[in-house]
Amino acid sequence: MQVVIGRIGRAHGIRGELNVDIRTDEPERRFAPGSSVICGSRTLTIASARHHSGRLVVAFKEIPDRNAAEAIHGTILEAVVDPHDVPVDPDEFYDHQLVGLQARVGDVVVGAVTGIIHGPHQDTLTVRIDEREVFVPFVTEIVPVVDVVGGFVTINEIEGLLDPARAETSE
Template identity: 60%
Template sequence: MLVVVGRLSRAHGIRGEIAVTVRTDEPERRFAPGSSLVCGGRTLTVRSSRHHSGRLLVAFEEVPDRTAAEQLTGNLLEAEIDPSELPDDPEEFYDHQLVDLQVQAADGTVVGTVTSVLHLPEQDSLVVDVDGREVIVPFVEALVPEVDLTAGHVRLSDVPGLLDPEGAA
C-alpha cells in the first residue's frame, strides 16, 4: 500500500537535489539514505537528504542533475507500507484509514462519508460525499477536531457553510 510522504517542489543546485514539501511526521525515516519512494510510477532511491534554509533537500540515485530534478517538480512522493502499519504519531493518519469513515456533524448526526484525501500544497483536505455532492473539507483540527478510527468516524466543528457553502449566512 502506498502513502504520500511528500511533494517535490523545486530543483536546488546542479547535482540533482530537489526541495521536498514534507507530508509525513517521520521524515527522518522516509527520507533516510537507501529508502525507496514511488514518484509518478517509478521508484526512486534516496541518496542523501539534508535540511537547508528551513527546507528538506533530497538527492536520488536516479536523478543525476538539475535537469532531471526539474522534470520531477510537482510530483508526489509515496512510500510503500504494510497495510497494518500505523504512524508513530497518534495524531497522524494514512489515507486508507480515513477513506470510508462516516462524517458526523458536531452534534453526532451522520452527514456524509470520506471518499478520498487530497494532498494540496498548503494542507491536506478530506473529500466528503454529502448526499451525492462532493465537498472538500480542510483537514485541520479547527474543522475536524475528532478522528475516531475505532468508532469509524470523523466529527466536524459547527462551522456554518462548511458542508453547504451556498447555505452559509
C-alpha cells in the same frame, strides 16, 4: 499500500539534488538514505537528505544531474507501507485510514469521507453528503475527533460548510 510523503520542488544546484515539500510527519523515516520512494511510474532510492534554509534537500541515486532533477519537478512522492502500519504520532493518519469513515455532526451521520487533498498548507477532507462532494479543512477546530477504530470523524458544523445554501452572504 502507498502513502503520499512529499512533492518534488525545484532543483537545488547542479548535482541532481531537489527541494522536497514534505507531506509526512515522519521525514526522518521516509527520507532515510537507502530507502525507496515512488515517483510517478518509477522507484527512486534516497542517496541523501538534509535540511537547508528550512527545506528538505534530497538526492536520489537515479537522478544524476540538474536536467534529470528538473524533469521530475512537481511529481508526488509516495512510500509503500504495510496497510496495518500506523504513524508514530497518534494525531496523524494515513489516507487509507480516513477514506470510508463516517462523517458525523454530533451523533448524526451526515456522509462519508471519500478522499484527502494534500494542499501546501493544510489537508482537506472530501466528504460525500447526499449526492454532493463537500471540502472540509482537516484542522482540529473543524474536525476535532478522528476515531479510526470507531469508524468516524466528527465535524464541527460551521454555517454553510456542509450545506452551501445556508452560507452567510454579505450584501
